[in-house]
Amino acid sequence: MDPVTIYITGTAGAGKTTLTTAWKSWMGDQGYAVTTVNLDPGMEDPNFEPDVDVREWVKLEDVMAAAKLGPNGAQIAASDMVGVNLPAIRDALEPLRSDYILVDTPGQVELFAFREASRTIVEELSGDRSMIAFLFDPMLARVPSGFVSLLLLSATVQFRFGLPIMNVLSKDDLLTEEERERVARWSSDRDSLYESLSALPPRGDALPSAELFRALEILEPVWDVLPTSAREERGFPDLYRAVQIAFFGGEDLDKDAGQPSEKL
Numbered sequence: 001m002d003p004v005t006i007y008i009t010g011t012a013g014a015g016k017t018t019l020t021t022a023w024k025s026w027m028g029d030q031g032y033a034v035t036t037v038n039l040d041p042g043m044e045d046p047n048f049e050p051d052v053d054v055r056e057w058v059k060l061e062d063v064m065a066a067a068k069l070g071p072n073g074a075q076i077a078a079s080d081m082v083g084v085n086l087p088a089i090r091d092a093l094e095p096l097r098s099d100y101i102l103v104d105t106p107g108q109v110e111l112f113a114f115r116e117a118s119r120t121i122v123e124e125l126s127g128d129r130s131m132i133a134f135l136f137d138p139m140l141a142r143v144p145s146g147f148v149s150l151l152l153l154s155a156t157v158q159f160r161f162g163l164p165i166m167n168v169l170s171k172d173d174l175l176t177e178e179e180r181e182r183v184a185r186w187s188s189d190r191d192s193l194y195e196s197l198s199a200l201p202p203r204g205d206a207l208p209s210a211e212l213f214r215a216l217e218i219l220e221p222v223w224d225v226l227p228t229s230a231r232e233e234r235g236f237p238d239l240y241r242a243v244q245i246a247f248f249g250g251e252d253l254d255k256d257a258g259q260p261s262e263k264l
């Protein structure tokens, strides 16, 4: 059976790389063979040691020098060049015999979500069981306008790829207890999100909250946002469950992996 491949994406600095590492470690503790892939040609995190690293074939600094491009132009050129190197990346992945593949995507979400090459990458690199984990940066998610913006962005990413998606609140250790509860309420109770949004003062030409909310309800995004802290190693059983539900209807949920252990 093909491995389950999870593409981890979200706004710059949302915690993608840290979550990839911590999730791998948790899954490894549950006895799964997990492979991590770095798809970011500009990745500079010395603590991240992916099993397969796109920088072996495409490096941002090389693209900048060769094409005489600034960092932004080079990011775009480099992410397209990743598509050209897909056969080599696939060859590197194949012998690793993974149950799960966690793919860390480029820093800026638009480089992954809005480049045609990314759709090819997802199609060519992973089998039938691929999904997206979209990270909600806690600093944005803790205010109603930020939370709604992230829901819209997550719906856009889902629309672009047509894959199952889970929303993940990252770094929730940075939130106060009250903020954590508020985000949990918004994620489970639409009326409470609507109330918080309606309480905001109107802003210039911005769409009134009621209209925006109606649009959101029509879009029907995934509303659930699963709280995690990679730093405190919390939230991974819920991520695991979301993956199982997406691909197996939750039926072959590994009983031990879904249970809280002392570490969690």
Ligand SMILES: Nc1nc2c(ncn2[C@@H]2O[C@H](COP(=O)(O)OP(=O)(O)OP(=O)(O)O)[C@@H](O)[C@H]2O)c(=O)[nH]1
Pocket: 011, 012, 013, 014, 015, 016, 017, 018, 019, 045, 106, 107, 108, 170, 171, 172, 173, 174, 228, 229, 230, 231, 232
């Ligand atoms: N408190 C806390 N900080 C975290 C957590 N996860 C990541 N961070 C910090 O957040 C910052 C960004 O984390 P990264 O994992 O590099 O985020 P990223 O989304 O991969 O960043 P880019 O690839 O540069 O867009 C770093 O300083 C991390 O140490 C967490 O769970 N808790």
Ligand SMILES: [Mg+2]
Pocket: 016, 017, 018, 040, 043, 104, 106, 107
């Ligand atoms: Mg990163």
